[in-house]
Amino acid sequence: MSADIGSKRKRDPALTQSRILAAAREEFAQKGFDGARVEKIAAAAQVNKQLLYHYFENKDRLFTRVLEDAYRDIRQQEAALALDHLPADQAVMALVEFTWRYYLAHPEFIRLLNSENQMQARHLNHSADVLHINASWLAIAKNLLARGRSEGTLRDDIDAMQLNINISALGFFYLINSATLSLVYQRDLTAAQALEDRLAVMKDTVRCWLRPISRAQA
Template identity: 65%
Template sequence: MTQEPQNEEKKPRRNAAATRRKILSAAKEEFAQAGFEGARVDRIADRAGVNKNMLYHYFGSKDSLFSKVLDDAYRDIRQNEAALELDHLPAPEAVMALVEFSWDYYLKHPEFIRLLNAENQQKGRHVKSSAETNDINRTHLDRMREILKRGATDGTLRDDIDPVQLNISIAALGFFYLINQHTLSTVYQRDLMSPDELAERLRVMKDTIRCWVVRQH
């Protein structure tokens, strides 16, 4: 009598895409909390529930992993920004919408400014070596350039505003406040992260940018 072969229990197949996502999510948390120098690959692997060899298999090195985390961070803010419907707004209001968007994004994603701060401590070497950084951020500059051109044409905005300087100024007004929130709150003896203070900061940011870019008649 021939014995039928028993069905062997099938091992679950590794989902490479899901594993990469888990590693990237864990890496974003670790780099945001500890910076690049302080981050440990062992802790990233533990957070992701994988072994360190698998992490190196997918990303090659700590540097490559950090570069990928930065690219994804830039991609997320630019994709959210691109979803804004600004074409129907007058140019000054479109600029104000971008100011408000940047501020709200920083508040909802504090890890973003911590990652950028960590990369600046590395003198931007990961961003410089990334093949994706320029492509990811190109639409950001193009959109501001188009808004400024529209405003200059209809006379609502000054015609001598550099879109690069404007983007930097919008980022700086929020970035400096949030990255230095603890020291500033202590120095000025105010809780700068309270709802009232955050609302006041946004008002100041919008007034500052508006006074600069809107044409005075």
């Protein structure tokens, strides 16, 4: 690294930290927490380890920041969805599709969460921000369910947490297990048409679950 580049980055801490976080996100997503190496992260960010530790203290704190930023990104995009103009049942379908397409566009998000779950949420348990970051996720679901009850388009006995978990699980499980599932079923489950088929199944599954129960069915 030239002295000029090094001095410029020292004058721009935000840019330096952004580069470190981007490199860390890639390394952690590819190798998991245990397999990731701080030396590789520093090299990819074109900084030395001392500067990395100056900003993030240690590997654990760096991973926590990567997780927080990963959650922050999906929640910000989710909160920006234009759902208020849609009937509640259609808005839920839009949320299902957003979640699925976000997972496809950001496979590192799933890998990062998988790594953290293998460690029993060790890092997020010590995060001061993760609950605040994810608060909008539950709020969106509660709002949609309340509107759906008012409109008569959604069942009135659905828990918002269960709605969120179902939407996530239907996509998360499929993608995190796509390699083994493709082998078992002898089909490429990551092919473009297979992914569209999966989205259709996810929508049908959630739609059928949320459909109001008539008195004749009760």
